[in-house]
Amino acid sequence: MQYQNAMLKEGCLKDHVFVVTGGGSGLGKAMTTYFLELGAAVVISSRNIEKLERTAKELEEKTQGTVLPVQCDVRNYDQVEQMLAKTLEKFGKVDGLLNNAAGNFISPTERLSANAFDTIIDIVLKGSKNCTLAFGKHWINQKQEKATVLNIVTTYAWTGSAYVVPSATAKAGVLAMTRSLAVEWAKYGIRTNAIAPGPFPTKGAWDRLLPGDLKEKFDMSKKVPLKRVGEHQELANLAAYLMSDYSAYINGEVITIDGGEWLQGAGQFNLLDQIPEEMWDMLEAMIRAKKRG
Ligand code: HXC
Ligand code: NAP
Numbered sequence: 166m167q168y169q170n171a172m173l174k175e176g177c178l179k180d181h182v183f184v185v186t187g188g189g190s191g192l193g194k195a196m197t198t199y200f201l202e203l204g205a206a207v208v209i210s211s212r213n214i215e216k217l218e219r220t221a222k223e224l225e226e227k228t229q230g231t232v233l234p235v236q237c238d239v240r241n242y243d244q245v246e247q248m249l250a251k252t253l254e255k256f257g258k259v260d261g262l263l264n265n266a267a268g269n270f271i272s273p274t275e276r277l278s279a280n281a282f283d284t285i286i287d288i289v290l291k292g293s294k295n296c297t298l299a300f301g302k303h304w305i306n307q308k309q310e311k312a313t314v315l316n317i318v319t320t321y322a323w324t325g326s327a328y329v330v331p332s333a334t335a336k337a338g339v340l341a342m343t344r345s346l347a348v349e350w351a352k353y354g355i356r357t358n359a360i361a362p363g364p365f366p367t368k369g370a371w372d373r374l375l376p377g378d379l380k381e382k383f384d385m386s387k388k389v390p391l392k393r394v395g396e397h398q399e400l401a402n403l404a405a406y407l408m409s410d411y412s413a414y415i416n417g418e419v420i421t422i423d424g425g426e427w428l429q430g431a432g433q434f435n436l437l438d439q440i441p442e443e444m445w446d447m448l449e450a451m452i453r454a455k456k457r458g
Pocket of ligand 2: 190268
């Protein structure tokens with residue numbers, strides 16, 4: 166199938182420098198891989214430097230690109246400023262920030278300690294804010310002609326979701342920040358967009374959201390009208406497009422890539438999917454009969 170293939174023109178991210186938070190694993194790693202394949206240099210950051218160094222080596226060998234691994238806890242503004250400084254020291258500039266780092270786990274909300282709730286808010290909302298603020302100030306001070314911020318949210322940023330309430334609360338904040346800055350910082354040439362992925366299996370997410378046999382009990386692909394989960398390359402294609410100049414007129418948008426998952430839950434009559442085809446003649450006759458009665 167075409168969706169498993171790379172989409173953009175070869176070399177289209179040449180001379181671009183991107184920072185990907187949480188770039189050492191999961192979706193951050195997949196997006197980083199594709200940015201490298203398209204010619205960008207990429208800084209990957211997270212808390213675990215050994216993991217980042219392993220990923221950097223693997224991806225440099227695979228793509229012949231340049232990866233700089235930088236340890237940075239996005240909750241800490243000083244560390245974020247140091248990450249930016251290391252990026253500039255190595256590459257002399259930065260063109261785009263991908264706020265991908267996140268923390269999450271399922272839990273009834275009343276079981277959470279105040280610190281557990283804060284931990285998720287701090288990684289997702291404060292972390293995205295810290296990076297966006299530090300990079301935005303830099304771009305504005307430098308009078309850089311153009312720059313891009315791309316935030317990874319979720320579809321429950323606008324629907325909300327039970328059992329992941331800190332994450333939903335934080336992602337909603339990130340979405341509000343996306344739309345607000347898209348307007349405020351457009352005058353500085355900074356575009357701000359978001360992607361809302363549906364289920365894309367990763368170890369980080371699945372271990373915390375579907376632990377043990379929940380993976381089998383709640384097969385995520387069954388919730389999706391297209392009856393499958395996402396392929397990492399599909400997300401990487403969209404992210405590369407939004408980070409590239411091809412999307413120069415897209416600003417303040419959140420693009421859902423979920424096979425129709427959230428709408429499936431939203432439409433009041435979507436459950437009529439369960440009605441067998443052969444029952445529709447009978448149902449139609451019943452409805453028409455009422456009209457005459
Ligand atoms: C209740 C919990 C808990 C759990 C931790 N805590 N796990 N409470 N149930 N399962 C509590 C702790 O007891 C502590 O509170 C507080 O949370 C902080 O825990 P720490 O372990 O000290 O935090 P830290 O080391 O900073 O780790 C952060 C983490 C961890 C979020 C808890 O899971 C992590 O590192 N996650 C990073 C990767 C990740 O989450 N990836 C998934 C993203 S998926 P007390 O009160 O005891 O001090 C995603 C997908 C969305 O976002 C949509 C999918 C479809
Ligand atoms: P993941 O592999 O667990 O990615 C999360 C990353 O964030 C890790 O690399 C982690 O690295 C980093 N991180 C966590 N806390 C951090 C901190 N305080 N400072 C810096 N980095 C930190 O999970 P994923 O599935 O790829 O998730 C990536 C993004 O996609 C997240 O924003 C998530 O909300 C979003 N998303 C995923 C799905 C899905 O189905 N997978 C669906 C919707 C949205 P360290 O542990 O080394 O710090």
